């Protein structure tokens with residue numbers, strides 16, 4: 001068997017290279033043809049639910065933290081298509097052309113003039129609400145919508161058309177529906193030129209006739225960059241209210257937030273039909289997307305309501321090759337919790353239809369990887385999941401959502417906000433205000449918060465009459481307020497501590513507060529308090545920090561929120577919401593700290609808020625999605641479609657090129673089937689490298705090739721310098737060598753100096769200035785896994801570490817190998833989580849081993865240095881500082897090669913070289929490839945031998 005196939009998939013931080021490759025033209029997604037540096041155009045499909053009209057259920061909408069409705073957290077990002085320039089009509093025009101009856105509470109404010117950047121509400125006139133029952137139904141649905149309508153960029157609502165004039169429907173601005181995701185995507189407009197939001201219309205649509213649907217479809221598309229998904233009311237309710245939200249039976253929302261079910265509920269859930277409706281809703285989304293998809297689009301699916309959608313799209317012929325991203329805005333629990341879901345396999349497989357799965361924090365991402373590995377038995381690597389079967393790889397990444405600071409600053413300047421600031425200051429003069437805003441859901445810990453406040457008042461009587469908790473709450477279901485016991489606790493505190501002029505808890509429903517009033521509250525607050533038992537992020541804390549620019553007061557934050565996991569937020573007062581006494585103590589500390597301490601804490605928080613922005617979130621997610629897709633696209637190309645190397649075509653080109661640069665892999669290519677596996681293992685284990693050297697045939701071919709003055713030959717290897725490569729360098733000094741996957745480069749010796757000494761060819765350390773403090777802890781982790789994995793061992797190299805987890809002989813039991821692979825996956829996750837980010841490491845998986853090395857090092861980076869003068873700093877092996885090679889500042893002596901020939905299995909490198917005009921790239925991998933040609937590794941020596949004879 002060949003020497004260890006050293007790590008051919010070499011992902012690193014460099015952006016994927018767009019390319020055009022004749023051989024695979026049909027497979028090339030069109031986005032590759034876009035201009036360099038230009039992101040594909042974005043079509044955002046967003047929350048379009050009908051209902052939630054503010055006329056009926058006015059909402060508090062936070063333009064920052066609230067993201068579009070679950071059903072609309074779906075962004076379809078597309079390349080610009082000729083002739084589809086979006087219309088630039090403003091929403092104001094839109095509204096006035098359809099109706100002069102806007103009922104927005106904010107519509108008097110000049111800053112609320114509608115624009116396309118805002119949400120819209122399509123309002124159906126009263127005339128259509130024909131029966132009492134209909135009105136009731138509409139109101140009920142709209143109340144349900146209210147939990148998320150504040151996040152909709154657009155909604156269609158049954159509302160009142162108060163001027164009495166008849167319009168089939170009209171659009172009015174919905175300033176409450178200014179979703180965070182929409183803001184984020186809008187604010188990244190410079191990079192994403194077109195979007196299409198896809199979402200549901202929300203409230204009851206069963207009675208909408210086909211004519212009305214068609215005109216809504218048209219208006220949505222023409223004016224709002226949106227496409228509605230029409231879902232029957234019953235199906236919507238079952239999917240959203242039952243499968244997505246209901247606490248009993250145990251379904252998605254509680255599960256993702258660690259609410260463990262009790263047995264009877266779980267049993268009931270097995271029999272529940274709501275999953276069928278969930279699937280059907282996901283299918284309806286898939287149908288609409290397929291209908292609207294054009295090659296070059298990126299599809300971005302948002303949140304837990306649409307977990308099956310990526311898989312459905314991947315299995316449809318039209319979207320099978322599309323770039324698909326999935327982002328989960330909420331938490332993802334430990335595998336021990338997720339495995340309680342009876343439909344766990346289907347949900348995970350659905351999500352894995354994406355090219356990229358994104359999470360808010362590293363913990364959620366790790367939980368997901370572990371869950372997939374444990375439940376589906378797929379290989380879980382730090383970079384993502386190796387999906388079995390079709391040979392796909394799915395990237396898993398962390399993309400913390402943030403707020404659009406600029407847009408919030410603009411909203412703060414609204415005179416209405418200032419008006420309310422003054423009013424609140426007068427009203428609560430001499431008192432301290434604690435503000436909170438939460439979904440009224442047990443998981444957001446509102447009851448815990450109020451109980452802690454009660455404890456605080458009891459323990460600190462001097463604060464009685466002097467501190468008010470203003471709690472804004474968004475009711476999510478009709479019963480959970482009572483079930484959570486929140487009203488009871490509020491009533492208890494207020495009856496115990498109220499006086500004629502003082503009420504300790506002011507409890508408001510979101511609908512009772514305008515956004516301006518809310519911003520005013522954030523501005524005057526002495527503390528903001530979040531006590532979620534679990535939460536994806538908690539961006540309302542970011543809004544609070546931004547609103548406190550002047551006062552710089554405290555943030556009291558649950559340690560179970562995604563926000564808290566970011567170091568910038570460690571300057572809050574962290575609380576464990578289950579610990580009432582501890583939380584009460586934090587309230588006391590927050591209200592009594594000195595101004596200096598407050599300012600210093602706030603500064604840390606603020607630094608984080610302005611760095612982790614919505615724009616950064618959108619840009620990094622989309623860029624990574626595209627990159628992941630590009631990398632995966634070549635893997636999923638059917639290898640049989642890549643033509644075998646056409647030697648008769650290559651030879652004339654080779655003959656007529658007077659300067660040739662040849663890159664060829666050593667292991668698995670120049671060196672195949674020569675060393676027995678046991679000899680190789682022995683060599684690695686004992687470090688007795690010099691005892692083994694590449695086969696004689698390899699040496700001879702290299703000698704002949706390098707002996708041709710027209711050639712510059714580079715051998716690429718994952719092996720360490722010591723051993724086989726040293727022997728190769730001695731035997732064929734005129735060959736350049738890249739060792740340890742790019743950590744070392746040996747320049748070529750090109751003749752002897754007059755004194756008979758060599759011209760100074762030397763080994764160059766490409767990573768001399770890097771911090772290698774990670775090696776100790778990494779070896780420690782691997783030693784632990786070595787003890788549990790028979791036959792495995794750690795191989796320490798100068799700049800990297802290899803763990804060989806499978807060295808057993810062929811008669812070992814299969815289960816031993818799968819055990820070893822599981823251990824390897826666990827070990828990789830462990831190393832990645834504890835050391836990866838801190839030290840900038842990456843892990844490159846091989847068949848029976850994996851390699852840990854610095855992030856910015858790869859064969860492709862080393863080849864970049866060879867090709868381009870003035871590349872990254874290099875220093876001599878063992879030495880420090882910068883140096884130049886023997887060729888006077890550049891590693892290669894060929895300034896402008898007429899032919900670049902690359903043969904090997906490093907897909908990233910081949911793809912990069914494809915960019916060069918005169919490159920012939922040949923893949924020896926059995927997988928799909930973007931290389932121009934493929935070649936059986938056993939034929940490589942023969943091909944090179946033939947080239948040595950070309951005259």
Ligand SMILES: O=P(O)(O)OC[C@H]1O[C@H](O[C@H]2O[C@H](CO)[C@@H](O)[C@H](O)[C@H]2O)[C@H](O)[C@@H](O)[C@@H]1O
Pocket residue numbers: 065066067069070147148151180253329330331401439535536537538539540
């Ligand atoms: O109420 P749902 O329809 O179930 O939607 C769930 C919540 O979605 C949004 O919050 C989530 O995303 C936020 C931004 O990424 C994140 O900060 C938060 O922690 C997540 O839960 C929305 O903002 C909430 O109002 C919804 O309840």
